[in-house]
Amino acid sequence: MMSMRTTTEYLWFNTKSHREYLNITQQVSDIVAKSGIKEGMVLVSAMHITAAVYVNDAEEGLIQDIDEWLERLAPYNMHYRHHRTGETNGDAHLKSLLLHHEAIVPITNGKLDFGPWQQIYYAEFDGQRKKRVIVKVIGE
Amino acid sequence: MMSMRTTTEYLWFNTKSHREYLNITQQVSDIVAKSGIKEGMVLVSAMHITAAVYVNDAEEGLIQDIDEWLERLAPYNMHYRHHRTGETNGDAHLKSLLLHHEAIVPITNGKLDFGPWQQIYYAEFDGQRKKRVIVKVIGE
Amino acid sequence: MMSMRTTTEYLWFNTKSHREYLNITQQVSDIVAKSGIKEGMVLVSAMHITAAVYVNDAEEGLIQDIDEWLERLAPYNMHYRHHRTGETNGDAHLKSLLLHHEAIVPITNGKLDFGPWQQIYYAEFDGQRKKRVIVKVIGE
Numbered sequence: 001m002m003s004m005r006t007t008t009e010y011l012w013f014n015t016k017s018h019r020e021y022l023n024i025t026q027q028v029s030d031i032v033a034k035s036g037i038k039e040g041m042v043l044v045s046a047m048h049i050t051a052a053v054y055v056n057d058a059e060e061g062l063i064q065d066i067d068e069w070l071e072r073l074a075p076y077n078m079h080y081r082h083h084r085t086g087e088t089n090g091d092a093h094l095k096s097l098l099l100h101h102e103a104i105v106p107i108t109n110g111k112l113d114f115g116p117w118q119q120i121y122y123a124e125f126d127g128q129r130k131k132r133v134i135v136k137v138i139g140e
Numbered sequence: 141m142m143s144m145r146t147t148t149e150y151l152w153f154n155t156k157s158h159r160e161y162l163n164i165t166q167q168v169s170d171i172v173a174k175s176g177i178k179e180g181m182v183l184v185s186a187m188h189i190t191a192a193v194y195v196n197d198a199e200e201g202l203i204q205d206i207d208e209w210l211e212r213l214a215p216y217n218m219h220y221r222h223h224r225t226g227e228t229n230g231d232a233h234l235k236s237l238l239l240h241h242e243a244i245v246p247i248t249n250g251k252l253d254f255g256p257w258q259q260i261y262y263a264e265f266d267g268q269r270k271k272r273v274i275v276k277v278i279g280e
Numbered sequence: 281m282m283s284m285r286t287t288t289e290y291l292w293f294n295t296k297s298h299r300e301y302l303n304i305t306q307q308v309s310d311i312v313a314k315s316g317i318k319e320g321m322v323l324v325s326a327m328h329i330t331a332a333v334y335v336n337d338a339e340e341g342l343i344q345d346i347d348e349w350l351e352r353l354a355p356y357n358m359h360y361r362h363h364r365t366g367e368t369n370g371d372a373h374l375k376s377l378l379l380h381h382e383a384i385v386p387i388t389n390g391k392l393d394f395g396p397w398q399q400i401y402y403a404e405f406d407g408q409r410k411k412r413v414i415v416k417v418i419g420e
Contacts, residue, residue: 004144004280004284006179008248039286040418041323043181043246047255049196055381056329061361062373069374073213073353081201093202094209100240100380101195106323106416108288113414115327134253136246138180138279139418140284144284144420146319148388183321183386187395189336213353221341233342234349240380241335274393276386278320278419 007035007137010047015127021063022122024053024133028105029112031135038110040139045102047134050092050126052099058119070095070125092125099123107139147175147277150187155267161203162262164193164273168245169252171275178250180279185242187274190232190266192239198259210235210265232265239263247279287315287417290327295407301343302402304333304413308385309392311415318390320419325382327414330372330406332379338399350375350405372405379403387419 009031011024024044032042044053056062071091080090103120106113122133149171151164164184172182184193196202211231220230243260246253262273289311291304304324312322324333336342351371360370383400386393402413 006279008179008246008253039288041416043244045244045246047253047258049255049257054377056373056377057362059362059365061364062370065360065362065370066374066377069354074209080205082197082199082205084201085199090202090205093196094206097194097196097206097239099377102244104244104323104325104382104384106288106325106414108416113288113327113416115329115412117329118327132255134246136181136248136253139286146419148319148386148393183384185384185386187393187398189395189397214349220345222337222339222345224341225339230342230345233336234346237334237336237346237379242384244384272395274386276321276388276393 004140005037009135011133011135013122013124013131014129015124018127019067020124020127023058023119024122025119028120028135032107032112032137035137037107037137037139040107040137042105042107043102043136044120045134047132050089050096051131052096052101052123053103053133054099054121054123055103055118057117070098074098089126095125144280145177149275151273151275153262153264153271154269155264158267159207160264160267163198163259164262165259168260168275172247172252172277175277177247177277177279180247180277182245182247183242183276184260185274187272190229190236191271192236192241192263193243193273194239194261194263195243195258197257210238214238229266235265284420285317289415291413291415293402293404293411294409295404298407299347300404300407303338303399304402305399308400308415312387312392312417315417317387317417317419320387320417322385322387323382323416324400325414327412330369330376331411332376332381332403333383333413334379334401334403335383335398337397350378354378369406375405
């Protein structure tokens with residue numbers, strides 16, 4: 001039995017496009033390795049309400065499918081009530097809710113305990129500005 | 141290195157409306173402060189299958205957008221098979237699945253480690269009765 | 281104060297149907313009991329990108345409602361771009377994202393701290409092959 005430990009790091013993004021999907025698996029994996037934590041979990045959570053973190057496949061066609069699907073279910077639309085505040089990103093809030101803003105990944109033997117195709121993505125729905133993701137490792 | 145600690149509290153709700161969105165950030169924040177836990181995570185999870193917990197903006201127009209959007213994607217409908225049991229809340233189950241029933245929030249330096257606009261909401265989809273949310277803090 | 285402990289187990293599935301919804305509450309509950317962990321959380325996470333883990337009701341009509349609803353929001357469709365890779369399971373990826381691939385359940389007094397109707401489901405969207413779920417208990 002060892003004592004509990006935690007490590008916290010922040011990833012910064014500033015995407016070129018309004019919407020963008022970034023594979024951050026290696027960055028999260030590096031933080032876990034550096035933490036020295038062998039057994040536990042890593043929380044990967046967007047610190048903004050117009051972005052998401054999800055786990056799925058690193059396949060370019062699928063990423064385009066996901067983007068079209070999100071646009072179908074939570075379309076860009078000038079008539080959201082939220083836009084009375086001067087914002088135009090109502091759809092980005094709904095897309096963030098649909099994909100969820102966070103994922104928690106198990107760590108076993110010091111590594112992300114993933115199946116063969118699982119990858120961690122940062123999904124930006126209102127980019128071209130500085131955004132942050134927190135990566136917090138908890139374990140022993 | 142300190143030992144691991146946990147704190148568990150329950151929040152009770154009994155909303156006046158059938159659907160309601162309650163900002164519970166302060167309540168969760170107070171539980172974290174009281175726990176004395178400086179580094180870790182707090183799980184905020186609805187204990188019912190017709191409610192959700194989500195993280196997004198405290199903006200009234202957006203909350204109405206979210207409500208309309210949920211009603212569009214998971215409409216109130218008398219023809220759900222679930223209603224053969226005598227229930228009428230099939231839509232509330234689907235809305236709960238869509239927003240997810242739980243969120244897990246990082247704690248750093250004894251505080252919710254949130255971005256500037258993140259707030260924790262309890263979303264009630266079948267209210268006017270007593271409902272509960274568990275808040276469990278884990279860390280050191 | 282006790283030291284932190286973790287337990288990790290894997291559940292294997294090979295469903296007869298292409299889509300299937302399996303109640304795994306008892307299996308997760310048994311793993312928690314065996315772990316001896318009294319206070320903490322259990323992460324239940326699909327290790328595949330075409331399956332989900334969710335918490336909701338064990339009611340047969342509702343499960344059919346969920347299946348129809350997922351098919352409406354993320355339909356089986358031969359025209360997904362992902363299918364250029366030779367796959368035919370684009371819809372299964374989207375259904376997995378919609379329900380989320382993981383759930384985290386609080387543990388209090390050695391038991392899943394659930395409300396009266398909460399059950400853990402493994403949702404298979406591309407079955408008839410071997411698939412895995414990781415169950416990781418963390419606590420004291």
